[in-house]
Amino acid sequence: MAKTALYDIADKNLQGALASFLQSLLADDNISAVMVPMRQSGNDTVMQTLVTDPEQLSAADPFSPAFPMNAARLVSRLTKRSPGETVATVLRPCEIRAHIELVKLKQGQVDDIIIIGIDCPGTLQNNDFRKLAGKDPESTTDRFLTAALDGKTQFDEAVELPPACKICTHPVPEGADIGIGIFGMDIKKQFLLSAGTEKGEGLLDRLGLNVQEPPDGREEAVGSIVSAREASQGEVFAAVHEKTDTPEKLAEYLSGCINCYNCRVACPVCYCRECVFVTDVFDHDPFQYLRWAKRRGKIRMPTDTVFYHLTRMAHMTTACVGCGQCSNACPNDIPLAELFSMTASHTQNAFDYEAGRSLEEDPPLAVFREDEFAEVVEIKH
Amino acid sequence: MDDFEPTIIAFVCNWCTYTAADLAGTSRLTYPTNVRLIRVMCTGMVDPKYIIKAFLEGADAVLVSGCHPGDCHYINGNYKARRRMKLLKAILPRYGFSEQRLKLTWIGASDGIQFARTIREMVEEIKELGPNEARNAAVV
Structure with missing residues (x-):
């Protein structure tokens, strides 16, 4: 005690x-x-x-x-x-x-x-x-x-x-x-x-x-x-899942995003010193936008929005503590905190990890073991 | 959807699976042309965003394939790849990118037959599953 x-x-x-x-x-x-x-x-x-x-x-x-x-x-x-x-x-x-x-x-x-x-x-x-x-x-x-x-x-x-x-x-x-x-x-x-x-x-x-x-x-x-x-977490996650369970619905959920990256700036655990989304990798040539538009008949501008959010999920949801600053920072009131908390619950579960629980637990993507996660491998022999 | 031909993006490591693909070719084994091979030095360098980008660009499936555990040319790159696949399988299926579309395999350099069989089976499975929904949607 x-x-x-x-x-x-x-x-x-x-x-x-x-x-x-x-x-x-x-x-x-x-x-x-x-x-x-x-x-x-x-x-x-x-x-x-x-x-x-x-x-x-x-x-x-x-x-x-x-x-x-x-x-x-x-x-x-x-x-x-x-x-x-x-x-x-x-x-x-x-x-x-x-x-x-x-x-x-x-x-x-x-x-x-x-x-x-x-x-x-x-x-x-x-x-x-x-x-x-x-x-x-x-x-x-x-x-x-x-x-x-x-x-x-x-x-x-x-x-x-x-x-x-x-x-x-x-x-x-x-x-x-x-x-x-x-x-x-x-x-x-x-x-x-x-x-x-x-x-x-x-x-x-x-x-x-x-x-x-x-x-x-x-x-x-x-x-x-x-x-x-x-109890309210269960309800909220179910509602968000319902709104985002296809690529199109996810895009709709994020449709107000203007790629300002405020959510990433406000996020305490977005740890990269320089985010790849502000580097030259995403400084596309003008002809590239036209090429994308021609292929599908249209392309949402700004581009790379769903790409950004999914990548951010892959980067930080194992460390997400659910503080809600992403929502607080969003100029267009996208309900990001619910989306990221929901994703975090899945990624942290996958590694039996809980962000902020202990200094002794290694971040899941920083370590590996020889014998683990056989279920994600299709052909093993 | 009889005329549906899936596009599969395969990230294959230089030392094992790419060599196996090469062996399949030199052995005159046939496999469907639906697969686009991207040779990387190691599966450990396949960033999750390569896979996300492939799906958003309309790939119907993504294969990551490297050396068997213990055989990695860089000692442990394939273990790191396996963790990243675990991570992506916890994220992408939630948003409608079916788990079946994302595969990790270990195919050694001498396994040309295994490589050809893997691609054949994967193409069959994805044909059955149908196209990735993001293919025609302007989801980027």
Whole structure:
């Protein structure tokens, strides 16, 4: 059983308690900085911010539903080589799992960071976040948490959780050194701190917090969230499959794509330093387009759209953590997260692999064994 | 669809299956002309996007064929190819590219007879299955 502690919330002020918890991390001799989502001055955006001055942490807002990017990319920037000092990073479960994938792809490491994971009730796409923030941005997080912890997925007339979050079966930060728990807790009184690693246990000890068991309802609350999400995942995957089970239907599903590649830029696990689709390979000669058009009587411009998405599936779905940033980044609202999550469930199953589960499991396409997958070979002798 | 002649794109490795195809020819074995051979140095260099592109361009089937396990000229390229086939078989059939259209075989350099038989059987099977749906659709 992991070591857990309860952190008291004064004056029903969750934000204040989180800020003081983060300040206590910064006061630890081993931690030089904290990276946490923070309200940016002068407007209502919330963005990951690297903080060394404890005073600044009063604007920290880790439970804000804003999710402008998957922070695994930022952690990768901080850890591609050792920064020489330790940074505590406050991350959502999908950000932690994406970072684990990047570590396995040698684009980051975990030695110089302490991962503070949060229980994630979900996020909002950028437009929806701005709508919910509206005229009262100060209270956005409180309004969101109150409704989300009540099991709601709809927050305003036109604001609801994106499909990626509705079907996410990893609401609890597995792999974090310390998890901040809010499911099954009375967040006017206490939040839960649970150490998931030795590093986390050491930190909990140094912080001098009283080790206490989580309250009774905690496990049940997490269980019911996961089973609700599993149910909607099944429905969503079935619906997407129905819409994409022939090449023509897949093309129709992707017909709004303008080859902007925003989904690839936003994807935390699209790991290639240079994507082949922006190289000269796809800088076709003008006559080539005419030749294609003549062969079939017409050709969709821009070309290579289905080709791009299928290739991206082959590249990254074994590492897909289902964070939904592809959908968030799409200018034409193509439901990419559902499509890629569905494909990821098949490719990860094929290799008995789960993205972000463990640093010990090798990425499926990076290894091979002599005696395996005989079923894909037609003639064996 | 009696007059349907499938197009099969075959990525064959220089050291084994290509040599087997050559042997089939020099031995005057006959096999259908539906297959377009693409010689690669090793099945380990067959990028998944070559296969995806072949299907989107209208190929009715894709064959990847190399050395038997343990015989790879580059020691382990065929094992990597096998993982990639496993991956593609988890993706492409979901989108209507039937699993039967994507095949991996090991055909050694001395197996000219096996090569000719493989192509004959594959052409028969794909004729039965009918054309790849993406062939006439403007799916790119």
